[in-house]
Amino acid sequence: MENTLKELVKEFSQTAWNEYLPHLSIDCVVFGYNAATMKVLLVKLKDQELWSLPGGYIRKEEDIKEAANRILIDRTGAHDIYLQQFSVFADKNRSEEFFKDFEDGLWNKQRFISLGFYALADYEKVNPVIDIFSSTCEWIDINELPVMMMDHRTILDQALLKLRKELNYKPIGYNLLPDEFTMPELQRLYEIILDKKLNRGNFYRKMIGYDILDKMDEPRMEGKAHKAPNLYRFNIEKYKIALQDGLKEGW
Amino acid sequence: MENTLKELVKEFSQTAWNEYLPHLSIDCVVFGYNAATMKVLLVKLKDQELWSLPGGYIRKEEDIKEAANRILIDRTGAHDIYLQQFSVFADKNRSEEFFKDFEDGLWNKQRFISLGFYALADYEKVNPVIDIFSSTCEWIDINELPVMMMDHRTILDQALLKLRKELNYKPIGYNLLPDEFTMPELQRLYEIILDKKLNRGNFYRKMIGYDILDKMDEPRMEGKAHKAPNLYRFNIEKYKIALQDGLKEGW
Known part of the structure; x- marks a missing residue:
């Protein structure tokens, strides 16, 4: 029989305190553009109804961009995605509700301040895979977003807002459109x-x-x-x- | 005789581990506009030649904006400044050189990922004061910036860059100019x-x-x-x- 999310988190906690920087997490919003639709890469944790952003933690000796790229590879299979840190999500109780039935003292139950990263990718080049914590990893159309856990919808919305603002001073489209376009x-x-x-x-x-x-x-x-x-x-x-x-x- | 910075840091470390979130710091870039010049609020730590941004740590139960405001009040006397988080400074070794002669295990010597905040204020409304760690707190003209410690100059430059970009999609000037202006x-x-x-x-x-x-x-x-x-x-x-x-x- 498969392990439950609670069992997996408990096992992860045994080594996590030594490996990662406490109180810091990363959440990634990867947008994919293809055939005139915009999608975002989401995962579903085991035993969970709600969807989440692919996220994780920062190793003690790791740069944050390295960490974000490693997390994406491990949790979604997405390689070579240029991620950009765009905002910080720090509400005191942002994960309290989600972990209320988990044991105290677990790594995942501490207060996390999450560094939000976003990227734009060609979604045909990503073949979503799942890690041991997840049951699903999929591209979802941004016009058909499901209900998401914790503050992940806010993080996603903020990433989209950031992208929109950037259209006013940054070019966009290279790597997303074919070489020649109308x-x-x-x-x-x-x-x-x-x-x-x-x-x-x-x-x-x-x-x-x-x-x-x-x-x-x-x-x-x-x-x-x-x-x-x-x-x-x-x-x-x-x-x-x-x-x-x-x-x-x-x- | 006055305490040296090393003595002050050692004393601070005794309680800091219980009070603050480890590995997370805040650095504030407060720009002041007055009489057609732009200045920035800088401090100098005791026994130090180099200048620094007013910075500090986040209490375990504190929101990051609360923390940034408290830090500014404590370290500069600046009240009611609207601060905005704009970037994260996370280089692995950003403070290694500065603390190389300090004892291992001190709070201040751990790896810190710093949340950068910036604000624009009317500099006539701020009366700079110093805290126990500092020897000076002053408004400095951005065209006459002194050498700064660690990555503080980078943080300052990034804040200015952010402000410039924001001119393309955000209004500016309210609270900086008189009510009526040409x-x-x-x-x-x-x-x-x-x-x-x-x-x-x-x-x-x-x-x-x-x-x-x-x-x-x-x-x-x-x-x-x-x-x-x-x-x-x-x-x-x-x-x-x-x-x-x-x-x-x-x-």
Whole structure:
């Protein structure tokens, strides 16, 4: 018979106090973009109804980005995801309710201040796997989010808010779109993240103003030639400069 | 004779392990704006040449914002400063060099992951005081920053970078400027934070486009009437909405 979550946590606690920094945890929000939909990588702990973000702890001698990447590999199988720390979730009682039936003194029952990380990935490149604590690991559409444990929905919402704000000063799309794409395809990515329709003319002017796109000589050949849409690709040099210094349009 | 920093840290360590969350610290970057200059609130620990940010630890039952505010009051005398958590500083060896001559096992010598907070305040409203660990607490001009201990200069630079990025989607100036101000005065605030000159016409158009200002009926009466500059004030309702939802101009 399989171990219950309580048994697994009890066993984990025996070594965790020596291996990890107490009171510090990490929760990861990995967004995946594919075929004009936005998804997020969620797991379900054993014996639990509610879903959670893939999370874990920081080894005593580990950098926090290393920790976040190790946690994602262990808990979801997602490799080479560039994660960015974006906020801290520190409410005193954020996990009290969840662990109320667990023994006192267990590692997982202490007060944790969680470092939130987020990332955008191509979800076709991730093959979700589960670890011993989980029963499920799946990509879930952000328009069909299930009820989540503890403050994980807040962490997810904050990550999405952060991503939306970043659209105002950071470029986005490289690694998410094919090498060559049309302006409507790029606009669709923005609309999905912002969850609202954008004006086509404004989007075009603003995006051209950012000066991070190269227009291809040949349009995409499909259907009637006079309707063939122009193709663009990111100018990687300009894109990288914009990532670092902010988009041209800002102050 | 006064206690040395080493003696003070040793005494502090006797109770700190029971009172605070291990491995977690807070560092505060408080910017002050006055008379068209930008300053930052710095302290100098006893027996130290280098300056530092006002920082401290989180009590076991304390929220992180409470902790940041308590630390600022205790270490600088600054009250009612709205602090915002903006990043995490977690390098494994960030304090190793500083504490190499201190005894092992001291509270202050453990690995700390520091939560960075920043704020903008009216520096005339703060009367710097020092605590028992410090020899100095002062406002320092950001163009004349001294050498700082550990990674405190990085934390300060990151806070300034964050503030600059936020200018692209958040309003700024309320509580920093007088109730009524001219467009050049508002532009000066932006230029100080961005550390660059802005085009007057562009600034005017962009700022009016944000729709957060009310123009006063009467211009400021000084010198010749035909040159009297227009006065503006923030429309508090619109300002607050923009603070929460972002500026109109964004995506």
